[in-house]
Amino acid sequence: MFAKRIREIRDRFFDGNNVRFAETIGAKEASVRSWITGRSVPGGLYLAQICVILNVSPAWLLTGRGQVVADPLPIPDLKIVARASSALKQTQRLLRAVPILSDPAAAGDPRNINDNDIEDFAVIYDHWHGREQRALRIKGESMSPLLHDGDIVGIDISLSNDPRELNGRIVSARCADGVVIKRLTLSGSHVVLLSENPDFPPLVFDVQHDAIIGPVIWAWHKF
Numbered sequence: 001m002f003a004k005r006i007r008e009i010r011d012r013f014f015d016g017n018n019v020r021f022a023e024t025i026g027a028k029e030a031s032v033r034s035w036i037t038g039r040s041v042p043g044g045l046y047l048a049q050i051c052v053i054l055n056v057s058p059a060w061l062l063t064g065r066g067q068v069v070a071d072p073l074p075i076p077d078l079k080i081v082a083r084a085s086s087a088l089k090q091t092q093r094l095l096r097a098v099p100i101l102s103d104p105a106a107a108g109d110p111r112n113i114n115d116n117d118i119e120d121f122a123v124i125y126d127h128w129h130g131r132e133q134r135a136l137r138i139k140g141e142s143m144s145p146l147l148h149d150g151d152i153v154g155i156d157i158s159l160s161n162d163p164r165e166l167n168g169r170i171v172s173a174r175c176a177d178g179v180v181i182k183r184l185t186l187s188g189s190h191v192v193l194l195s196e197n198p199d200f201p202p203l204v205f206d207v208q209h210d211a212i213i214g215p216v217i218w219a220w221h222k223f
Contacts, residue, residue: 100152154216
C-alpha cells in the first residue's frame with residue numbers, strides 16, 4: 001500500500017516527524033498527513049524529491065519491489081515520476097524532464113516537436129550529460145540482451161550526428177520502418193547498424209546519408 005511506504009519513509013528518515021519530512025522535500029505538513037493516511041498521493045515533484053534527496057529507490061517507492069534505499073548503479077537509472085516539465089522549476093536544478101516521443105515523432109525530426117508529439121515525460125538527474133535530450137521506447141528484441149521491448153533510452157540530440165564520430169556507439173537512426181536503436185560501425189564508405197541479437201540482420205547506409213538522430217546516453221529498464 002502506497003500510504004504504508006510513505007509512513008515507512010517518514011519513520012525511517014525522520015523518526016516519525018511529519019514537519020521535518022515536509023520541510024526536507026519542500027511540501028506542506030498537511031500534505032504529508034494526507035499522504036500517510038492514504039487520502040492523497042504525492043505529485044511527481046515530491047516523488048522526485050523523495051527519490052533524489054533521500055536516495056529512495058523509485059522502484060520500491062512506486063511498486064513496493066526491492067530495497068528502500070537505492071543501490072549505486074554503474075549506469076543511470078531513469079526515474080519516471082512526473083508528467084509535466086513545468087513543475088521541475090521548483091527542484092533547484094536537481095532534475096530535468098525529457099520528453100518521451102510518440103512513434104511518429106521519433107521517426108521524424110526530434111528537434112522540432114510539439115505537445116502532440118510527446119507521449120510522457122521522463123524525470124532524470126540534471127547533471128547527467130546531454131544538453132538537449134529526447135527519449136524513445138524500444139520496440140522489439142533486436143537489441144536483447146542489452147535492451148528489451150518497452151525499455152526507454154535517452155538520445156543526446158545536441159551532439160554531432162556524424163557517423164564518423166559515433167563509431168562503436170549505440171545510436172538512434174531513421175530507416176524505412178521508422179526509428180531504430182542499433183550499434184553503429186563503419187565499413188569503408190558505409191554505415192552499418194548492428195543488432196545485439198544475432199537473429200536480426202544489419203542495416204547498411206551510405207556514410208553521407210542523414211539517418212543518425214544521435215547517440216544513446218542512458219537506458220531505463222522496466223521494473
